[in-house]
Amino acid sequence: MVTFDIKNLNIWFESTQALKEVTMEVLPHEILSVIGPSNSGKTTFLRMLNRMNDLNSNLKMSGEVKFEKEDIMKIDVELLRRKIGMVFALPLPLPLSIFDNVAYGVRMHGLAGKTRMAEKVEEALKQGYLWDEVKDRLTESAFKLSGGQQQRLCISRTLAVEPEVILFDEPCSGLDPISTAKVEDAMVKLKEKYTIVLVTNNVKQAARVGDRTAFFLSGELIELDKTDKIFTAPKDKRTDGYIRGKFG
Amino acid sequence: MRKFKEFVIEKLILICGIASIFFVILIFLFLLKEGLSVFGTVSPFNFLFGKSWYPISEPPQLGILPLILGSLLVTLGAAIISIPIGVGCAVYIAEVAPGRIKEILKSGIELLAAIPSVVLGFIGMVTLVPLVKNIFHLPTGLTALSGSIMLAFMAMPTIVSIAEDALYSVPKTYKEGALALGATHWQTIWRVILPAASSGILAAIMLGIGRVIGETMAVMMITGNAAVMPNSILAPVRTLTATIAAEMGEAVVGSEHYFALFAVGIVLFVISFIVNVTADLFLHKKQ
Numbered sequence: 001m002v003t004f005d006i007k008n009l010n011i012w013f014e015s016t017q018a019l020k021e022v023t024m025e026v027l028p029h030e031i032l033s034v035i036g037p038s039n040s041g042k043t044t045f046l047r048m049l050n051r052m053n054d055l056n057s058n059l060k061m062s063g064e065v066k067f068e069k070e071d072i073m074k075i076d077v078e079l080l081r082r083k084i085g086m087v088f089a090l091p092l093p094l095p096l097s098i099f100d101n102v103a104y105g106v107r108m109h110g111l112a113g114k115t116r117m118a119e120k121v122e123e124a125l126k127q128g129y130l131w132d133e134v135k136d137r138l139t140e141s142a143f144k145l146s147g148g149q150q151q152r153l154c155i156s157r158t159l160a161v162e163p164e165v166i167l168f169d170e171p172c173s174g175l176d177p178i179s180t181a182k183v184e185d186a187m188v189k190l191k192e193k194y195t196i197v198l199v200t201n202n203v204k205q206a207a208r209v210g211d212r213t214a215f216f217l218s219g220e221l222i223e224l225d226k227t228d229k230i231f232t233a234p235k236d237k238r239t240d241g242y243i244r245g246k247f248g
Numbered sequence: 249m250r251k252f253k254e255f256v257i258e259k260l261i262l263i264c265g266i267a268s269i270f271f272v273i274l275i276f277l278f279l280l281k282e283g284l285s286v287f288g289t290v291s292p293f294n295f296l297f298g299k300s301w302y303p304i305s306e307p308p309q310l311g312i313l314p315l316i317l318g319s320l321l322v323t324l325g326a327a328i329i330s331i332p333i334g335v336g337c338a339v340y341i342a343e344v345a346p347g348r349i350k351e352i353l354k355s356g357i358e359l360l361a362a363i364p365s366v367v368l369g370f371i372g373m374v375t376l377v378p379l380v381k382n383i384f385h386l387p388t389g390l391t392a393l394s395g396s397i398m399l400a401f402m403a404m405p406t407i408v409s410i411a412e413d414a415l416y417s418v419p420k421t422y423k424e425g426a427l428a429l430g431a432t433h434w435q436t437i438w439r440v441i442l443p444a445a446s447s448g449i450l451a452a453i454m455l456g457i458g459r460v461i462g463e464t465m466a467v468m469m470i471t472g473n474a475a476v477m478p479n480s481i482l483a484p485v486r487t488l489t490a491t492i493a494a495e496m497g498e499a500v501v502g503s504e505h506y507f508a509l510f511a512v513g514i515v516l517f518v519i520s521f522i523v524n525v526t527a528d529l530f531l532h533k534k535q
Contacts, residue, residue, distance in 0.1 A: 052428060057346075082430030092421045095444060105429040108439070154425075161429055 001068060003028050003165060003195045004049060009063035011044055011053070011219075018044040020219045022063075026165075031187060031196040033210030033227065035203055037242065041219040046167050046199045050084040051077050067165075082109060085158035089170040091150035093142035093157075098134050101142045101153055105161040120160060127193075128156030129186045148179020155186060159194075166190065168198040172205065184209050203243050207231050215239045279517060283510035286310065290504075295511065301475040303495065303505040310508045312515065314477045318392070318485035319519075321478050322467060325396025326403055326460045331453055333400070334407030338452075341408070342415035343437055361405035369466030372398040377470055384482055390472030392485040398466050403456035410455060414448020415441060447530045454527035462520055464489035488516045 004026035011019040019041045026032050026049075034042045047053045048065060051072060065072045072080055082105075093101050102121045106112050112120045121138075125131040130152040134145070142153055151171055158166060168187070172180040187196060187209055200206050206213050207227060214224040215236075223230065223239045234240045286295065290310045298311015341353050376397060381389030418441050426436040442449070464487075472484025473494060486494075492509050499506040 050428065052424065055424070055427070078430045078432050080430075081428055086428040088421065088424065088428070090421065092419075092425045094422065094425065094440060104439075105431075108429065108431055108435055158429065 001028065002026065003068065004197075005064075005066040005069070007064045007066075009045075009048065009065060010061060011041075011048065012060045013056070014058050018219050019048075022221045024214065024221055024224055026195060026197060027212075028195050029191055029193075030211040031191050031198055031209050033206035033213045034197065034199045034216060035201075035206045035213060035242070036216035038201075039218070040216040042199045042216045043169055045216065046086075046169055046197060049165070049167055049197065050081050050086055052081075052086065082161050083163050084165045084167060085161065085163035086167045086169065087151070087154050087158055087171050089173050091147060091154050091174070093145070093150050093153055096142060097139050098142050098145070098153060099138040102157050102160050105157060109161055111161065124156040124160035125153075127159045127190070128152045129182065129189070130156055146179065148175050148182055151175060151179070151183055152186060155183070155190075159190075163194065165195045165197065168196065168200075170199055170201055173201060180205070203245075215242060217242070276517070279510055279513050282507060283512075283514040286504060286507035286511045290508075295508075296515070299477055301491075303499070303508055308504050308508075310504065312488070312491075312508075312512055314475050315486055315488050315491050315512065316515070317478055318471070318475075319461060319487040319489070321392045321481060321485055322395040322399060322471060322487055323457060323460050325392060325481055326399035327453070327457055329396060329400035330403040330407055330456060330460075334404045334452070334456065335411055335449060337404070337408045338411035338415055338449075339437060339442070342412045343433075343441065357405050357408050360401065361409075365402060365463060366465045366469075368398055368401060369469035372466060372470045380482075386482055388472060388484065390470055390484050391482050392471055392478060393481045395467045395471035395485070395487075396481070398470055399460045399463055402463055402466070403460045406459050407452045407456035410452035411445070411449045414445040414452065417448070418444045447533045451527045451530040454523050454530065458520055458523040458527065461523065462489065462516070464493050468493055488512050488519075492516075 002025045006022055006024050006026075009019055009022040010017065022041075022045065034045065036042045044053065048061070049067075049072075053059050053061075054077065067075065067080065067084070094104060096104065099121055102124050103117055106117065106120055122131060122135075125134065130149060133149060134153075137144075142150065145153060155166075155171075172183055175183065184205065187198065190196060191211075198206070198210065210227040212224065213227045213230040215222045215230065215234075215238075217238055223234060223236045225235075230239060231243060234243065289308075290298070295310055295312060296316070297313050298309065299313050300309045300311050301314055302309040337353070337357075341350055345353060372394060376394050377389035379389070380386065380391060380394045380397075384393075422440050422444055423436055426440040427433075431439070467487050468490040471487065471490065473486045473490055474484040475486045475491065476483075478485045492512055495505070496509055499509055
């Protein structure tokens with residue numbers, strides 16, 4: 001079963017069209033990288049998948065997005081967002097302790113009682129590859145962590161509410177290369193259990209972690225193929241130009 | 249020549265800056281000088297905790313506890329009414345209301361702030377006072393409760409506009425983070441936005457209360473002005489401010505009564521000062 005089935009998706013912000021006739025699929029347990037220059041619509045595309053775009057009242061859409069065969073506009077939005085977690089460009093821990101940051105969503109959804117909570121948090125931190133670094137300091141404020149650790153904390157927090165899909169919106173744009181490598185490691189391991197959509201400005205990152213890569217330009221999906229193919233033999237001249245760094 | 253101009257302008261601005269502080273200090277010194285003389289006739293303890301205020305009896309009894317309690321009672325009542333409504337209104341404006349309603353509400357709040365307090369007092373006198381009298385079957389509607397309700401209207405614009413600013417300045421990312429975890433709008437407001445804005449909201453509340461404590465005209469018109477120990481919120485009371493306003497005209501300059509009123513001014517000054525400093529602390533904690 002495909003995870004996302006997107007047909008003829010158009011999105012307008014007031015009079016500017018952000019996405020044009022996008023038709024594509026996202027497959028289970030893959031890392032789909034989405035690349036493209038700024039204003040190419042890739043973030044709008046990502047935020048469509050868990051309906052974060054609903055927050056913007058100036059936005060109009062047409063077309064259809066199906067999550068596991070169900071129209072996302074017909075799914076209860078809170079349930080949809082729990083199943084489709086999102087990690088943002090800047091790590092945004094809440095002003096709480098490390099433990100409470102992870103426990104936050106779990107409590108909110110009533111997924112674990114007090115006795116199971118510690119287990120649940122540990123499990124999520126292990127999945128986010130952060131446990132070993134924070135296990136002795138769970139009560140400290142999350143702001144004391146480094147940028148890379150904060151980002152992995154946000155990943156753990158997302159994992160704790162048991163999603164099926166994780167959307168990454170340029171998750172490493174504010175991180176140094178070593179932290180980036182750790183986040184990428186975590187992503188590659190996570191795809192065994194989750195489907196991952198990764199929007200990135202870093203073409204090399206897409207090449208390193210993506211199973212398939214989609215190239216967006218000015219709101220159009222130009223090309224979507226196996227990552228190897230996109231980076232060695234792209235069909236479209238514009239894709240070739242972008243990955244070689246000729247524009248963007 | 250140019251340098252000279254710069255110099256003159258700089259010094260002029262400096263003088264303007266110092267002037268405001270200078271006047272505050274002068275006022276405070278004057279208050280102290282006039283007010284402290286009262287402690288020649290009555291000890292500070294008896295002044296603050298004395299239960300009777302008969303300034304023109306012989307000898308005068310100068311205990312301001314009934315006035316302090318009157319002020320506190322009216323302020324407390326006003327706070328209980330205005331805080332939930334004010335904060336709720338701010339949350340609605342900042343988080344829920346669609347564009348047009350938001351604009352209408354904001355101008356409404358500004359308009360409320362622009363009504364002179366004497367007008368509010370007047371309206372309270374002819375509408376609220378009879379209402380309170382009839383509902384509770386009281387001999388008079390001029391009570392602490394009437395004052396509290398009226399003052400709540402005056403505190404509300406301050407609370408709403410400052411709390412709303414605080415809510416706006418919560419980083420949008422907090423909200424998105426919570427929503428992306430599947431929180432409902434209300435869960436996001438309650439567990440993320442309100443805690444993140446809490447120091448600003450507390451500052452808003454303190455400034456609103458500061459306005460209530462200092463308010464004179466409306467309370468004088470509708471609280472009944474009885475300088476006795478208040479035994480219920482449905483009894484007439486008199487506040488610190490109303491006492492000064494009502495009695496200063498008839499006090500003989502240089503008499504104990506006159507000095508006592510200045511001392512009441514000092515007490516009021518200290519209370520307002522504490523409230524404002526607390527508000528400031530909360531505001532700075534936010535940054």
